[in-house]
Amino acid sequence: SQQGEEDPQALSIQEGENATMNCSYKTSINNLQWYRQNSGRGLVHLILIRSNEREKHSGRLRVTLDTSKKSSSLLITASRAADTASYFCATGDNAGNMLTFGGGTRLMVKP
Amino acid sequence: DTGVSQDPRHKITKRGQNVTFRCDPISEHNRLYWYRQTLGQGPEFLTYFQNEAQLEKSRLLSDRFSAERPKGSFSTLEIQRTEQGDSAMYLCASSRAGLTEGFYNEQFFGPGTRLTVL
Numbered sequence: 107s108q109q110g111e112e113d114p115q116a117l118s119i120q121e122g123e124n125a126t127m128n129c130s131y132k133t134s135i136n137n138l139q140w141y142r143q144n145s146g147r148g149l150v151h152l153i154l155i156r157s158n159e160r161e162k163h164s165g166r167l168r169v170t171l172d173t174s175k176k177s178s179s180l181l182i183t184a185s186r187a188a189d190t191a192s193y194f195c196a197t198g199d200n201a202g203n204m205l206t207f208g209g210g211t212r213l214m215v216k217p
Numbered sequence: 218d219t220g221v222s223q224d225p226r227h228k229i230t231k232r233g234q235n236v237t238f239r240c241d242p243i244s245e246h247n248r249l250y251w252y253r254q255t256l257g258q259g260p261e262f263l264t265y266f267q268n269e270a271q272l273e274k275s276r277l278l279s280d281r282f283s284a285e286r287p288k289g290s291f292s293t294l295e296i297q298r299t300e301q302g303d304s305a306m307y308l309c310a311s312s313r314a315g316l317t318e319g320f321y322n323e324q325f326f327g328p329g330t331r332l333t334v335l
Contacts, residue, residue, distance in 0.1 A: 139323055139324070141326075148221075148308065148326045148327055148328040148329055149260070149308065149310075149326040150326075151323045151324070151325060151326070154322075154323045194259045194260075196259070196260075204250065204262035204265055204273065204275075205250075205252075205260075205262065205310075205324060206262065207252075207259030207260050207261070208259050209257075209258055209259050210258075210259050
């Protein structure tokens with residue numbers, strides 16, 4: 107079963123705009139990871155945020171984590187057409203044995 | 218750079234046949250995971266190895282599924298008597314064990330094996 111739920115399920119923006127995706131989860135976590143998946147390609151790891159962290163940056167990506175609300179957000183700034191992909195959040199449990207993925211947000215960036 | 222590799226990339230089989238997939242993890246990673254992804258959904262965990270020991274299995278992994286990692290390096294996933302519901306992308310991932318207890322690292326995924334059962 108999927109623990110996380112991404113919101114929105116689909117997002118269409120113009121190149122240069124920012125894209126924000128949200129993820130909610132149900133149980134306690136050790137970490138939360140965001141992945142990107144292009145059509146026909148594998149999952150690419152974007153960023154990992156640990157349960158004791160609140161915000162993390164990597165290039166044009168900004169991730170926040172609110173463990174009290176069991177939610178996270180991924181912000182992509184100055185989007186590019188190449189950012190078109192599905193984005194998944196995945197929570198790592200305290201045993202560190204597996205990731206539980208949400209259903210993903212399908213982002214389309216129009217040139 | 219050698220990331221996670223999987224073979225084959227695509228497999229078409231008839232219902233009732235057995236199939237086997239192979240995963241080669243990143244060489245220094247001691248953890249290896251198998252996930253299944255159906256169209257429009259996120260991946261779902263199947264099983265996990267630390268070195269050669271299979272430590273966890275999902276309830277999704279019926280008795281028709283078996284996974285091995287005999288020498289703690291590559292892994293195989295076999296599906297016996299395939300059913301149409303087994304059609305999916307099978308993803309392998311690997312990670313390095315954390316240096317300290319409770320410190321887990323990101324998982325790196327391979328390109329997947331797309332299985333179609335006719």
